[in-house]
Amino acid sequence: METPLHAYSVNPVCCNGCGACASMLPELFAMDEVAEKPVVLLAEAPAADIERAMAFCPHDCIEMD
Numbered sequence: 768m769e770t771p772l773h774a775y776s777v778n779p780v781c782c783n784g785c786g787a788c789a790s791m792l793p794e795l796f797a798m799d800e801v802a803e804k805p806v807v808l809l810a811e812a813p814a815a816d817i818e819r820a821m822a823f824c825p826h827d828c829i830e831m832d
């Protein structure tokens with residue numbers, strides 16, 4: 768069975784740039800050191816990976832479409 772893929776994004780207003788998402792899931796996120804916000808690296812990712820990132824975010828800023 769294929770793993771369902773979903774688009775995902777970061778709400779930049781609530782994100783405080785802690786970097787947890789990029790540390791825990793570097794295949795999905797990288798930190799923009801100038802903006803001090805994460806950027807998404809993929810158009811879509813497995814739902815389970817996005818849900819892991821959502822669980823690590825202390826401010827619930829990661830959204831899955």
Ligand code: SF4
Pocket residue numbers: 777781782783784785786787788789804805823824825826827828829
């Ligand atoms: S874990 Fe959440 S608050 Fe921290 S950088 Fe990532 S999106 Fe922003």
